[in-house]
Amino acid sequence: MKTIQLQGQQLGTNSPPLIVAEMSGNHNQSLNRALEIVEAAAKCGVHALKLQTYTADTMTLDLDKGEFFISDPKSLWSGHSLYELYQQAYTPWEWHEPIFKRCQELDIIGFSTPFDETAVDFLESLDVPCYKIASFENTDLPLIRKVASTGKPLIISMGMASIAALDETVRTAREAGCQDLILLKCTSTYPASPENTNLMTIPHLRELFDVQVGLSDHTLGIGAAVASVALGATFIEKHFTLSRADGGVDAAFSMEPYEMKQLVEETERAWQALGQISYGATAAEQKSLVFRRSLYVAENIKAGEILTPQNIRRIRPGYGLAPKYYDLVLGKTAKQDLAKGTPLSWDVLL
Structure with a gap:
């Protein structure tokens, strides 16, 4: 355009x-x-x-009857002739x-x-x-x-x-x-x-x-x-x-x-x-990605212990595995001791 x-x-x-x-x-x-x-x-x-x-003369005729007079009670200018209105305005x-x-x-x-x-x-x-x-x-x-x-x-x-x-x-x-x-x-x-x-x-x-x-x-x-x-x-x-x-x-x-x-x-x-058509995180949103939910250790886990809904939760912030892996990690075994508050990653699982 x-x-x-x-x-x-x-x-x-x-x-x-x-x-x-x-x-x-x-x-x-x-x-x-x-x-x-x-x-x-x-x-x-x-x-x-x-x-x-x-000017009033270039707009209309100096008449105050018929179609040259505004009689509609709903009009802001009711009771005025067109000529009078244009003279005023x-x-x-x-x-x-x-x-x-x-x-x-x-x-x-x-x-x-x-x-x-x-x-x-x-x-x-x-x-x-x-x-x-x-x-x-x-x-x-x-x-x-x-x-x-x-x-x-x-x-x-x-x-x-x-x-x-x-x-x-x-x-x-x-x-x-x-x-x-x-x-x-x-x-x-x-x-x-x-x-x-x-x-x-x-x-x-x-x-x-x-x-x-x-x-x-x-x-x-x-x-x-x-x-x-x-x-x-x-x-x-x-x-x-x-x-x-x-x-x-x-x-x-x-x-x-x-x-x-x-x-x-x-x-x-x-x-x-x-703006423009845009999907995904903008440059301004990059820092906000960490506030997404992710998988975290919710209770202390010993090496060899099974991951369960009690000891693994989907919570903020977003430093752990994405929530979409939740069902996949349940039932897996911890490779090492994991402290409460540890972001879950693949390398700590058997």
Whole structure:
């Protein structure tokens, strides 16, 4: 599987998973808070921070009725029009440069999700190192062509996409010039439940499209993300906020700093634990072999005496004959006196 370079960070199975903190609208319309989020993310050890680049007008129409109004009482955003929601959540475009500059100063990757062609042109003017396509835009083939034509690595969330639709998306990206493609398993509910996360899709995606695969995770906690590493995820994205109590459009399913730090640490541990196919004692286990059971003299035995279950036992440590020889030595005769606590060996038996 091809290793991808993202601004000095290696993305692939030979490196720990690349962890991305998604700011989204958690800045709550404060640039100072946005910069604090960048700083907190860097302290947590994340490798990258992602924005979303749009305006309410590039996302939808300014209407507050019908399909443009969220009336579902189960939705986090019930009672708002789409336009109102995007006005509240968007990141002002003039903030992008100082946010990306702070990322650079803190040695983490800064990039974004564009939602239309004007956003791509704007982000190109800032020379972002890569692009992300959101699940709701993974069927917007003109947008995907535009982003792919930059030649930069492209990350696509596959939320709601059928295999047929995803195949069309991948072919479109590749035909438009994308050489470095990462597909993210994603469940487009907010928050997502573990039962609907279906992590087994990750290795299947990798086999189908021969690409690096990761997880855009909207579940609460870190369990799903850590588990994804065992299935081959090399890229993990989670929404991030300073504090859920501060509110915001995405706060309810965003991670706080202590959780993000834990995610970075535990996913790296999970990656380290994968290792390789291995049987027998590892080099680190060699010293532990002596703590296996073996055959020992349990009572003083005189020369010529028969070995019995009373005077021979299978015990720790492992300096005597292996336990598998127990039945074979019973009934044999001691060649010499044997003191209690002597490890049994063939040379003391007739």
